Structure formats: C-alpha cells, structure tokens
Amino acid sequence: MSKSKVNRRSFFKLATVAGAGAVLGHPKSILAAPTFQDEVQKPKTNIDDALKYPRNENSLPGKYPGQVVQITDVKSVIDNQPQEDVAFKMIEKAMLDLSGEKNLKKAWKQFVKDDEIIGLKVNPVAGKLLTTSHAVVQSIVKHLELAGIKRSNIVIWDRRLMQLHETGFTEENYPGIVINGTEQQDKDGGFFDKDGKLYGEKMIDKEWYYYADVEGEYDEYTMPYMINGGKYSYFTKICTQEVDKIINVPILKNAGATTTLCLKNLAYGCISNTGRLHKQLWADTCAQVCAFPPIRDKVILNIVDGLKGCFNGGPAANPQFFCNYHTILVGTDPVAIDRIGHDIVVKKRIEEGIQEEDKIDRHGFLEMAQDLKLGVADIDKIKLNKITV
Numbered sequence: 445m446s447k448s449k450v451n452r453r454s455f456f457k458l459a460t461v462a463g464a465g466a467v468l469g470h471p472k473s474i475l476a477a478p479t480f481q482d483e484v485q486k487p488k489t490n491i492d493d494a495l496k497y498p499r500n501e502n503s504l505p506g507k508y509p510g511q512v513v514q515i516t517d518v519k520s521v522i523d524n525q526p527q528e529d530v531a532f533k534m535i536e537k538a539m540l541d542l543s544g545e546k547n548l549k550k551a552w553k554q555f556v557k558d559d560e561i562i563g564l565k566v567n568p569v570a571g572k573l574l575t576t577s578h579a580v581v582q583s584i585v586k587h588l589e590l591a592g593i594k595r596s597n598i599v600i601w602d603r604r605l606m607q608l609h610e611t612g613f614t615e616e617n618y619p620g621i622v623i624n625g626t627e628q629q630d631k632d633g634g635f636f637d638k639d640g641k642l643y644g645e646k647m648i649d650k651e652w653y654y655y656a657d658v659e660g661e662y663d664e665y666t667m668p669y670m671i672n673g674g675k676y677s678y679f680t681k682i683c684t685q686e687v688d689k690i691i692n693v694p695i696l697k698n699a700g701a702t703t704t705l706c707l708k709n710l711a712y713g714c715i716s717n718t719g720r721l722h723k724q725l726w727a728d729t730c731a732q733v734c735a736f737p738p739i740r741d742k743v744i745l746n747i748v749d750g751l752k753g754c755f756n757g758g759p760a761a762n763p764q765f766f767c768n769y770h771t772i773l774v775g776t777d778p779v780a781i782d783r784i785g786h787d788i789v790v791k792k793r794i795e796e797g798i799q800e801e802d803k804i805d806r807h808g809f810l811e812m813a814q815d816l817k818l819g820v821a822d823i824d825k826i827k828l829n830k831i832t833v
Contacts, residue, residue: 487657487724494735495816502689504740506776507554510820510827512784513538513774517833521768526579526751531772534833535583535747538774541829552591555744555776556689562588563599563687563742567694567709568611570761575611576693580749580772584691585621595620601682603627603713604669626680626716627669635668644671648678648716649685654733660720670717677715683738690743692778696750696769697758698789701799702806704759705785706746706778707731707813710739727809734778735816746781748773755792767792779810779819780826786810787823 515538520530536548543551556562564584566576581600588598598621600613605625608614613623628643629635635642653676660673672678683690694709711733712718721729734740750771757765769788775781790802810821820826 485724486728489657489725489728489732490653490655491728491732491735491816493655494732494737494740497737499817500741502741502744504734504743504776504778505780505817505819506744508542508776510777510780510825511542511775512777512780512826512828513541513831514771514784514828515541515774515831515833516769516771518770519833520579520751520770520772524752524768526577528579528582531577531579531751532583532586534772535580535587535774537831537833538747538772539587541831542774542776548587549591552587556588556591556593558592558594559597560593560688561597561599561686562593563601563682563690565690565692565694565709565713566600566602566608566613567713568602568607568613569604570695570697570759571607572611573761573763574695574697574752574754574758574766576695576749577751578612578617579751580747581613581693582618584693584747585618596622598622599624599682599687601625601680601687603680605629624682624686626682626714627671642668642671644668644716647681648672649681649683649738650678652679652684652736652738653677654679654715654729654736656721656725656729658720658724660717662719666719670719672717674717677717677721677733679736679738680714680716683714683742687742690739692743692746694746694748696748696753696771696773696785696788698755698793699759700806701790701793701803702809703782703786703789705748705782707734707782707809707818708759710734710743710778714739727812730809731812731816731818734813734818740818743778744776746773746775746778748781748785750785750788753789755789755796756798777819779813779821782813783807783810783821783823783826784828 515534539551545551568575601624604627626647694705707730711730750769754765773781814821
C-alpha cells in the first residue's frame with residue numbers, strides 16, 4: 445500500500461485485524477499490560493535535561509500536593525449513561541472542597557485566568573465505548589465558562605485528532621471550542637500533504653524532546669501514528685506553544701495489574717514515537733516525560749473520569765470488564781491521584797477474582813514520579829477526602 449493510501453479506512457482495518465493493540469494504529473504499538481524491567485536493563489534517557497529547568501509556582505504537584513478529593517454519586521450513571529448534570533455538581537463539590545473556597549468562581553480562579561488558553565487533555569484511545577465521557581468534559585467546559593474563560597480559549601486535545609472526532613469531540617458537539625490533535629488526516633483520510641510530509645510533523649516541537657536509547661523502527665502503516673522513528677520523541681506543539689495551562693481528564697481504568705490514569709494520559713499523549721517505549725521504559729516514560737516543563741509547569745488540575753471505567757482488559761475497551769465506579773477524582777497532584785485510583789481499580793480486580801493481592805511493583809512508576817518531585821506516592825502521606833452524595 446502506498447503512503448497516500450494509509451488512511452482512515454486502513455487504520456480501522458488494522459484495528460479489526462489486530463485487536464486491542466491496533467487502537468494505537470498497528471499491532472506493533474502495544475496497548476496492553478505494560479512490561480516492567482529491572483533497573484540494570486533500562487536504556488539511558490535524557491531525564492537529567494528536564495531537571496535542569498527551574499520550577500515555578502505552577503509546577504507539579506501544584507497548589508495542593510498530596511491532596512485528593514474522591515467524590516461518588518450513584519446517580520452519576522443511569523441506564524449505562526453518564527449524567528452531565530450530576531457530573532457538574534460532583535465537580536463543583538470537589539473543587540470547593542479542594543480549594544477551601546465557598547464560591548465556585550473563586551475556586552476556579554485559583555487555577556485559571558480569563559485570558560489564558562486552557563487545554564483539556566482527554567483520552568479517546570479506546571474508542572466510543574470507553575472514552576473520557578462527554579458528561580464530564582461538558583461539565584468542565586461549563587465550569588470554565590463560569591470562571592470567565594471564553595469558549596474560544598478552550599482546547600480539547602489528544603494525540604490523535606481522528607480519534608477525537610470518532611468519539612464525538614467535534615465542532616458540532618463543542619461549538620466555539622478548538623478540537624486539536626498531534627496526529628492528523630486530511631478530509632480524504634490521508635496522512636501526507638502534497639509534498640509527502642506527514643501532517644503530524646507540523647504539530648511536533650523539535651526543541652522539546654524525550655530521548656531514550658531505544659530505536660523506533662516503523663513500517664508505512666505505523667509511521668503515521670508515530671510521526672517519527674529513531675531515538676527521539678518530540679513534544680506536541682499543543683503543549684509547548686498552543687495552551688497556557690492543562691487540565692488532565694483521564695479515565696479510571698486498568699492496564700494489566702496497574703492503572704493508566706493521570707501520568708500515563710499525559711506522558712504517552714503528548715509525545716511522538718511512543719511505540720518503542722512500551723517494552724523497556726513504560727514506567728520510566730510515565731514518570732519522566734511528565735517532569736519536562738511542557739507538562740510539569742502547565743498541568744494545573746487532574747479530573748479523573750471514573751463515572752464509567754474498567755478493571756480488566758484495559759486500557760482498550762472490553763465491555764465484559766466495564767464497571768460504573770460512579771466516581772470522580774480531583775486534585776493538582778497527579779501522583780497522589782494515580783495512587784488512589786490504583787487502589788480503587790485493584791480492589792475491584794480482587795473482588796472479581798482477577799488477582800489475589802496488589803502487586804507493589806505495579807505502581808513503581810509512581811515512586812519514580814515522587815522521586816522527580818511530581819507528587820506524593822506514599823499512601824500514608826496522601827490526604828484523601830471521600831465525599832459520597
């Protein structure tokens with residue numbers, strides 16, 4: 445197949461043939477349980493470069509390190525459908541609790557200013573069945589509008605623009621809001637412009653990169669979903685140039701005996717050439733990429749959509765293992781939230797007989813992130829406030 449014909453049809457043909465792994469575009473792109481390696485086997489990365497940049501007032505873990513609000517309302521999902529009005533109220537209660545404010549606008553003003561461009565990093569990679577719900581995203585948009593943010597200053601984004609469109613993140617459903625992705629196609633479904641260059645190339649910032657001594661070698665089918673091969677993964681311009689602040693909106697779901705929440709949604713969603721990183725550096729990538737300024741200094745809130753999620757078969761969408769957690773997690777500290785989310789998912793896995801006990805090494809990436817001063821991984825040092833409506 446020629447490059448010009450690597451289009452939407454071939455993308456979904458691959459998804460049908462290759463199953464869960466192909467949600468990332470090709471069976472070589474692993475969308476399955478991460479592989480954990482011993483420290484001696486780890487390839488070298490440029491994490492030291494990230495640590496050279498001075499931190500600022502917005503740097504992770506943000507205004508409220510080690511604090512997590514867990515709010516649960518059984519009315520948040522009815523007939524298997526997330527309820528926007530309930531989600532809005534859940535986020536309202538969580539924001540007031542986290543901020544200590546009594547006024548909702550003041551609570552949001554702790555994090556955003558009127559003239560800022562706010563990016564909502566959603567997660568549509570598992571398709572329509574298990575995307576970040578529109579109930580939660582529409583609620584966040586309404587909250588931002590109440591805080592004085594214009595719709596034109598809101599960007600809903602992820603790695604793949606076509607997946608956003610497929611899961612309903614469109615101009616029709618979000619009028620006046622920018623919908624953007626790093627990997628893109630034209631109206632005919634092609635990935636390459638008239639000069640033979642990937643549209644995604646214009647979306648990566650080669651001044652910001654994550655280096656790892658692992659070679660990414662892809663065929664013509666995979667390349668459009670990786671943008672580049674080699675040993676460099678470039679940050680998307682959405683992070684580096686187009687938004688001032690980021691609200692991270694992942695889903696409460698598993699990846700084998702671990703979870704893919706805040707850190708994974710950010711790290712693997714904002715860089716190119718990720719296929720090479722899963723086998724040897726899954727955990728390191730989750731932690732280290734988030735230590736670079738385009739993420740570390742811009743992520744101001746994490747709002748985990750746990751209305752619907754999964755406890756097995758993730759991070760792909762296997763309806764057999766879907767469940768309604770009826771929960772939203774809110775905080776500035778992605779590490780602390782991931783630690784709480786991990787316990788929620790593992791508890792469900794144990795209840796369902798999928799595993800007998802927690803596997804401590806499966807949240808080792810959180811300890812890595814804690815060492816990088818991105819948040820609190822020690823469960824005994826996390827302040828968790830549970831609210832049941």
